[in-house]
Amino acid sequence: MFKKAIIALAAIAALGAASISSAYAINLGSARGTYKAQRQTSVAPIAFSLYCLDHIEECTKSSKSQVAYTSKLRGLLASVNRSVNRSIRPLNERRDVWSLNPAYGDCDDYVMTKRSFLIRAGIPTGALRVAVVRTPRGEGHAILLVKTSAGEFALDNLRKTIVKRNQTGYRFLNVASADPTRWTAH
Template sequence: MLAKTVLAALLISSALGVGSAFAGPAAGLARPLRSAPPSQFITATKFTLAPFAFVRFCKDNSGSCDAGRGDAEVTLTPALRAELLRINSTVNRTIIAQNDDDGDDVWAQDVTAGDCEDFALTKRHQLIKAGWPTRSLRIAVAKTRAGEGHAVLVVRTSEGDLVLDNRSSAVRAWNQTDLKWIKIQSGDNPRLWYDI
């Protein structure tokens, strides 16, 4: 009797064009309306100023700031996922976390000690050396839950924008982090930055 009642309710709601809020054996047939899931990719809105320390980094390391090459999105195979995890974990272990001594923010890559942007730039550099396309690798600036400025590497993949953060060896989707996003590089031209 219950099955006939459920089926009748589903048929009536379907004919009227309304979703069923009925939870039961047939609940999978009519799904309740939900809000759209958050995007897998960061949405850049408008041009903004690059961090001043990054501008200085490009002046001293122009090759690292050349126009992007290759695909804007990497098809993430199991081998590439393993490489991404390995490089993230290795850089996190080998660089000693240390803030800039005199308060003057200096961005650098391939260092033995440094702060968040140095980790991000080193990961980007290591991935480029491993053959990853530069267009898929972008530095982003955000704030942590504690309100501190923070920089990370964002990798655009077939599974969405993934974040390589020096605070964790896990690689997470951008919308599954505790970060409040501020700005991100252009994949086509790393010297250009966008608001998020």
């Protein structure tokens, strides 16, 4: 485990150094001028990087970055969200270890379990985006976003239903890109 942690930290440091200056602007436009919102490449959480060392197949970049929104997909997302929310009992962990299918876990364990189920159901990894957010109460939290042709939908252990990203009420801090190892700060 120590060797994996060292490797993950070295990879994170290299990615961080390479991406310090990489930012892109979004032209929001206006009648008076152009405003630009800056987004910078971010480093994945260390616990996510360690998870990827053990689950390489779930952390590879796929060729598809979104999926078609259909009633079948909507049903799959609702079913996975509901079943995982019921199967894991909430527990704030002392150590931040992202796990699959634990009996007890925190938000990141729900996220990774849902993500794994969806990958096994055929959803491309590029459409499954882990997001680190701040709740309206100011707490750190993690959710899973699924990018579809109808927008991004949030699977959340704090909700029984699937909602669109802009309906969560959360402030987004870091979100994985279509390449699960590359994240963006918001």
